[in-house]
Amino acid sequence: MPPLPIALLQSSGRPGDVAHNLRLLDEAAGRAASAGARLLVTPELFLTGYAVGSALPRLAETADGPSAGRVAATAAHHGVAVALGYPERDGRALYNAVSLTGPDGTRLAGYRKTHLYGEFETAAFTPGDRAVVQAELDGTRLGLLVCYDVEFPETVRAHALAGTELLLVPTALMRPYEIVPRTLLPARAWENQLHIAYANRTGPEGEFDFAGLSCLAAPDGTVPARAGRGEELLFAEADPETLRRSRAANPYLRDRRPELYGPLAARG
Template structure:
């Protein structure tokens, strides 16, 4: 059994220090998350900013590691990070021992807000192995926001072993229905659990409706949040996921040659 938690909140605009304080408060409110997989929104320290130089302070991963160790959980944290002469929109997964075990850089940048002009796109999919309380480790693929609209990315991860997808988003309120429908579709077509954590609140030009989701491998919505800060929780039996994949072999029937190449980072 795997406990999944989405911490839905309103980051303080372009203020990592205050946003980290909110994250700490949410973790305190979440109660016992020892051994759980906890997911934060995209850009959880700053909101969806096009001013990465203003918010990158080199402390994001250290913060995630400190919190994951303190609470004994796996913590997926979203933030901006310097990369060479540019920046990336990324997530890192920190483990209960206080180390980063996986990193993923957003592959599909959101051109309508010129994200591509301020960030560098990632070029690979990450599949991370997390310990669970069964005899088999849990394979998790982190994704970020706009990646949701590109199913081929998810299929590559599923074929590389991903059984659970974590999706960190800053998804605007006007397209909330798209997000829900696409999350359900990604779960069904990849026979995988989806833990989708969105933010709430407002930015200078955008409003967010939250509605974080935890969805089963068959597309059943196990938990859904409202439009305010909220802690969303569901417990998943991964044996059921594996049994369904064995019974209904859609992934095995995939014609891999039609998918093209994708670099996989196994962690």
């Protein structure tokens, strides 16, 4: 199976302006498709912006809302799958979510962030209750997490045990936590033997200053692609041959002994 070409959009868009951000998404999808990418990953809450304050409930949409239709049209027009971070409304609850739309415009999966970060997120959102959400694209098993989720070893290990090969992580990582993309992500990819595509916001936004440094971390511990701190469309490939060789050489999943530490991992 050939490598899966992907594009990571590092951008904060225009907070509070959904129409503008949808235009940016369409432009990025066109550039990604022209470069041969089959998948475009956006940052956390890209649709609306992260620091939108009291406007968040008004900007949030249902999973099948009007923006979902625009995203489906963009994906189908350019023939590229789209992982979009957005605030999802479900009844009275709001979720920090990511939707995955296929290159034909069909909805493949949706995930709600399970580990909320800081006072803003815990006040604004309800945590999701599904640890592992997956979909298939061009023979590759994709998994979905959002930002802080990937910083918990249990979440990534759950994906590894479920067979995820490429983990998509829309992100809003602030400074000064650059240790996450620089150190933690390569370690997560190595210890769990999968690829991790991490698409971050960038620059100042309200009280936050986003770190950029979007990347693809590979199962052999390398980082084949890394963005800087500014706006960027980053291209990379998730290579199944790298994954196969690395899993054969580094059999962490096979050599686990969960009977020794399984109960300990569940303690509060």
